Amino acid sequence: MLRVVGQNLLLPPRATPLRCIRTMSKARTALEEMGDKGAFKRQESVFRNQVAKGSRFEPEAGRYHLYVSLACPWASRCVAGLYLKGLEESIGLSVTHPTWQRTRPDSPDDTHAGWTFASPGDAPFTPVSGHGSVDCAGCVPDPHYHAKNVRQLYELAEDTFGKYTVPILWDTKEKTIVNNESSEILRIFNSAFNDVATKPELDLYPEDLRAKIDEVNDWVYTYINNGVYRCGFATSQEAYEEAFRGLFEHLDKAEALLSKQRYLAGDRFTEADLRLFVTLIRFDEVYVVYFKTNKKAIHEYPNLCNHTRDVFQIPEVRKSVNIDHLKRHYFTSHPKLNTYSVIPVGGEAWWEQPHDRERFSSSA
Numbered sequence: 001m002l003r004v005v006g007q008n009l010l011l012p013p014r015a016t017p018l019r020c021i022r023t024m025s026k027a028r029t030a031l032e033e034m035g036d037k038g039a040f041k042r043q044e045s046v047f048r049n050q051v052a053k054g055s056r057f058e059p060e061a062g063r064y065h066l067y068v069s070l071a072c073p074w075a076s077r078c079v080a081g082l083y084l085k086g087l088e089e090s091i092g093l094s095v096t097h098p099t100w101q102r103t104r105p106d107s108p109d110d111t112h113a114g115w116t117f118a119s120p121g122d123a124p125f126t127p128v129s130g131h132g133s134v135d136c137a138g139c140v141p142d143p144h145y146h147a148k149n150v151r152q153l154y155e156l157a158e159d160t161f162g163k164y165t166v167p168i169l170w171d172t173k174e175k176t177i178v179n180n181e182s183s184e185i186l187r188i189f190n191s192a193f194n195d196v197a198t199k200p201e202l203d204l205y206p207e208d209l210r211a212k213i214d215e216v217n218d219w220v221y222t223y224i225n226n227g228v229y230r231c232g233f234a235t236s237q238e239a240y241e242e243a244f245r246g247l248f249e250h251l252d253k254a255e256a257l258l259s260k261q262r263y264l265a266g267d268r269f270t271e272a273d274l275r276l277f278v279t280l281i282r283f284d285e286v287y288v289v290y291f292k293t294n295k296k297a298i299h300e301y302p303n304l305c306n307h308t309r310d311v312f313q314i315p316e317v318r319k320s321v322n323i324d325h326l327k328r329h330y331f332t333s334h335p336k337l338n339t340y341s342v343i344p345v346g347g348e349a350w351w352e353q354p355h356d357r358e359r360f361s362s363s364a
Contacts, residue, residue: 094143306357
């Protein structure tokens, strides 16, 4: 038996009702984050708390829950980090449906669309374009509040910013968002939960490599991770071409670096490799077509291609990748970019093929 509170939020009978509030800012998505001359300007995440011993958010098993979309590159790197550290039994995981839905479908004046929860057996979702049908395979609903969408979680946390992103690291004890910045969640998983992790010895951000990792992360984020979005969301030729040049200059830079060593920071697999990987695995299947990054595909770069295979074939990383989800999300969630929600078939799964990176000395 469930009961309804707030914005149709279903809670278990014994759960404490949580107050939903309406955001002070208009609900929006990344597509609306535009700067001068049609350039995409991503806004920073707003929940930036840390999990640490002796702090408000203690590193306790069973206390925290991770809400993600497997389509989202930022969220997927957190899922990979959770699996790599062996935290599946200590931190819960919910996976949204890949295609965005109206978050207040009964409110004609609120047209916001975003991440929505579903169960695998639910009826297929119709994209907001009104075209197509996307099944619920691979979805994992919210077990704590039975939230219908991610927006409801932000409202429970009394968010006033109005951008309802994943990932969310949620504290079930305080009933609030701890952090929604993926780079910080990845590092929280790397070190804060070592007492309950099954692989505490794995260090994705080793102290002796931090300067190199930070340097690589800086240009990979600016020109590659975010660069593909700056290409795809640009609304002027000038902004698009500037982002396009920066993207391929830095893909060439990564290709050259990986021609000399197995991983981006040297001979050890680190968060820098994972942060690059989440963009590379989406590049040929989505970005080349959808974001017009069509100068060259990743499978045409010998070292980037094999680096992608190398990282994908780490079992814990492979578990974090859902090609169907990522293709269905991008091609069905933004009607202004793909009116009829037609999803390209794509080519062979080259990332499944054997890699050649073992020619370098390594310690993964």
